[in-house]
Amino acid sequence: MKSFFSLIIAVLGIVACTDQKPETTPKVKYVAIEGIDSSRNPGDNFFQYVNGIWYDSVSIPETQAGVGAYRFMNYPQRLRLQNLLDSVSQLDNAKGSIEQMVGDFYASGMDTAKINREGFQPIKPILAEIQTITNVSSLMTYVALQAKQQNNSIIGFYVGPDDKNSKINIAHAYQTGLGLPNRDYYFDKNSSTDGIQKAYKEYLATLFELSGTDTKAAEKMSEKVYDIEKQIAESHRTRVELRDVKANYNKFSVKDLNEMHPNIGWSKLLNSMGAETDSVDVGQPNYYENLNELLVSIPIENWKLFMKSSTLQNYADNLSKAFVDAEFAYTKVISGQAVQKTRGEKMASAVDNMLGEALGQLYVKKYFPESAKQRMLELLDNAQKAYANRIDQLEWMTDSTKVKAKEKLFAITKKIGYPDEWRDYSSVEITHDNYFSNIISASKAQYNYNLAKLNQAVDRKEWYTTPSTVTAYYNPSANEIVFPAGILQPPYFDYEADDALNYGGIGMVIGHELTHSFDDQGAQFDKEGNVNNWWTDADYKEFNARTQAVIDLYSSFTVLDTLHINGAMTVGENTADLSGLAVAYDAFKMTEQGQDTARIDGFTPDQRFFMSLARIWRVKMKEEYLRLWIKTNSHSPPMWRVNGPLMNIPGFYEAFDIKQGDKMYLAEEERVAVW
Template sequence: MKKIAPVLASLLLIVACSKTSEKQDKLISGIDTSLNPGDNFFRYVNHEWYDTVQIPKTQTGVGAYRFMNYQQRLKLQGLLDSISQINHPLGSIEQKVSDFYISGLDTATINELGYKPVKPLLTKIGYINNVHYLLKYVIDNLKVNSTSLISFNIGPDQQNSNMNIAHVSQSGIGLPDRDYYFKTDSATVRIQKAYKHYLATLFELTDHDADSSNYFANVVYDIEKQLAESHKTRVERRNVKTNYHKMAVTDLEKRQPNLEWSQVLRDLGAKTDSLDMRQMEYYDKLNTLLPEINISDWRIYLKAASLRHFASKLSEPFTDANFEYSKVLTGQNEKNLRKETIASAVDNYLGEALGQVYVKAYFPESTKVRMEELVNNLQEAYAKRIDNLEWMTDSTKQKAKEKLFAITKKIGYPDTWKDYGYVHVFKDTYFENVISADAARYLRQLKKLGQPVDKTEWFVTPSTVTAYNNPSANEIVFPAGILQPPYFDNTADDALNYGGIGMVIGHEITHTFDDQGAQYDKDGNVKNWWTDTDYDNFKERIQQVIDQYSGFTVLDSIHVNGAMCVGENTADIAGVAVAYDAFKMTKEGQDSTKIDGYTPDQRFFLSIANIWRVKMTDDYLRYWINTNPHSPPKWRVNGPLMNTTPFYEAFHLKPQDSMFLAKKDRITIW
């Protein structure tokens, strides 16, 4: 998942667990027994909820998964409202998060400033008269997270995962993905027009007339479209090996002389003689365009890039313009309330500082203990599945199990919190607070260069409702945010927990063995550990996943992008299978006692449909299909279950049912 306050009662399926009849009535709600579960299990479980729930006007969707983060932001808002009423010692985490929050809510000061905070940047751009100074501006802004032509980060070397090296990736565009510049369907054309209007509005808000602003917007769009031509697609970026090009800086300078790589790295403060250029084609194209495009047009481009990045930190006309574009892109009807927006900003800029407050308030240690038990059980079940694979030889099975049991498990929150000592926060300087936090984030990153990888580092905040697998560290991570209903309830029966968080655990473990993860060894290096025959068998099964999901219709004639989503779909299929196996190892899993009229097996599968209980706007669903590597929620339920034989047995599926697949067509990878 590549990625809370008590959830609203209308969104919950699981609210308690008890053997009393009173509480049993609350265990499962909203199931439409008039429907056939074998035709559309997602709808069978979620029909009543889906057809009655309203998407809040300030949101693009409602329900579980990432949309639970709306409730999390409200929870964080409550924490921040509370601690911001108190004066805290200067430099304490409480002072920083509360004053950051207060500064973001000070809209009177922010509106009075208008675009004054970015005027020095716009003035600086006006003096750029050659490529050298253009690149210098790009780098200066990159150090405060304002990315334009170059995207730079420090991370593990995929050939030596214990050491951090410098990486650059394709960049330079403002639309969500390269394909938005080239599609000609009416929905995409509408987004293109909205984006150009947004750019023009940003120029008008910085004292340009309407005609000039529209001209500038077209200049920017044309440059971005040329850059987008060189971008790899999301499917192409899934190929681990072709997105790694570690080269000597001297060789890069010969290949791309206009990019002045030695000077760029000096300006970045990056002391290194090599660089991993993940998408070489983009930087080859940029090298060509830098002298070809008039420097005056580059200045226009840089102004737009800076204004886009900082718009959400400026006065209300800028945030309104940003929202009007987002409204077309995602279907969100109204702007988020300011408190929600700033609570999210605090989580973004000071996430582990706020996370310490969140964990103290909302995360019991008993949850961590129970999760460790669940993860261990899933690993044991996974090992048994590997042993039983018919398509894999014993030597590869042994390597797979070594990798499986080498996985690092992170649960709840980091053992070591990030240091925010270099972040300076004051109650009346929101823009400067953001810059300080971003500058400190860059310095933290830069310190990693050439150093051993810190395997304790987390890449999401504790409150976030997500989970992730990091293949270069061979680790799976479950933040405190996801360890609550409907995913996890420490008082619930095993069927619900194994069908909930158990499926998520199985999903994340499987990323260790999906089309990308399978290319990494147990230490996180890209290294082959397969026999040729076994890997061919594996790729054949991966192709089956691509082909099957490509046939699933999402909206009108739009289908799941099977190739883009293959890693997540593989993880969903195996995640359900291994979670079920682990559940069957429990006492309840071996029992047949019904609760609320459903057998343990049925409740396991009901829980799976519940954890993806989501409703989105159509516009956001289109955006999702274009940019998200996960299938939409309906197919995160129906897709895996179509391939899960115990589901057929639990709900007595028949050949005439829409979800029925012949046994030979059901996909088993792990």
């Protein structure tokens, strides 16, 4: 069962707040904003005004579920990485180098002839271990040993900072055990979900067939596994419930856990996993209470089927073509993707996932100049100053809370491009001709890397994404914002372009990530990264009233037929979009161009700023993927990441003369502002 557990992060860096006008970097070029649909009224749908011509003419590649910016920029990124890997995998003089490591890993995965000849032979020893399971105790031993290879079946485990003592890493356990994206997919009743459930059951049956079971027996096995997953899903918290920081922190002694969950047997489990600890933060206690009961109420033979299914799913994409095709048949239904990704693209992703900082060294050397890093620091510093000014001007916040908010703001550590210290992969054994063993070795190394942090001081230099990934994040436990090299490219960032484009692009992302330190979750962490109340009761009540207004506004947006944005699930990201854009605009107005009115290609600086915002969320996706997004993604879909914030920004109304009667118009008293 593939589970996706997100970590979010942060660090300390003191910057002086000043009213002095910031210096601006001389600009080398102006970038034309093309494709504006002048037949549309910008006040009716600004996303379409800027992106409509592109949207109506672009085709989604058959191997993708969408096209454009944001996460879909990782598609051209993977092609870049593939070109790098094609090159280094053919080097003759790279023995013992990073190039050899990533090149051999890539080459082993590209040898599909060998992989297809092997079928499911590589996984047979693991499946044989399942057959030795005779009782709950031996079942949990298998679970523990597989967890050490990053195969989390029914125990979700990782090591990370303690929410209440962010200087120390502790053991965490979280809900897992599902093959479908989340619990709702097991209980929703509609034609879309019914089709996904059917495709998933067929996928499970196919995996059983491919591993030596006849068709009828495989179908029965699939139903039994699905039934177990559905029972597990009943105890899962919803995506909205998972946003509750305090409810998802529950630190228990191992002694107490042994008494609470005797069937799980925490002491033996943790010992088998190599985790020496006297306590565990159990994020979702109901899940483990339910699991403890299910371990004895479900026959052991059915649990063995579940473990076989879990293991086959975990490794399916690393086996022969028949397994890969089976996985894609299910993926196709849930995402709308028409054709499988090329093997080269898949392998670029695999190397990035397994050896990301090794590959990252090659990427930044070729694609990320030092001058880009310096330009980003200027943007970040200006955004912090603009944020501090906005805090000072808040009418609803008292002075004492403002002081603490600004202390936290200027304590945020800024990480740009790539880590200061690269990760050591010397424990990973990579060969040129055995892809499956490479996967196992890299997985074990990743587990051991994480485990070694247990009960140790938190390393504030650590990164939780690879340099080439198109993303950015804030981590409340470290109070840091991180911008890998992957996102520092057009349309987000061009270190030679004018301020309007950069502040409307990456500037908005900077403001967005800064706001995560003050969204519904981040606001519960202090400047050191601890869950600690730094608010007055009255101020926090005012803050919650404003985030509720964000929930209400976005819940009113209809995406498909009757499908609305889940305002409660997306409140953190929507708050970050709203306030992040306001901060970016204020920071832009501090620059020379922001205070000017000189037009470029007929557009004012303010207009270029807002058009740049619309370009960074220029995305078109399959309807199936959009439905998946609405159910599982904490962000609003791209169109609403443009139109939603703009409806609440006074500068936008002025720049494009938005009037009552325009579809995006909101009366001043209806506009939402948090920060």
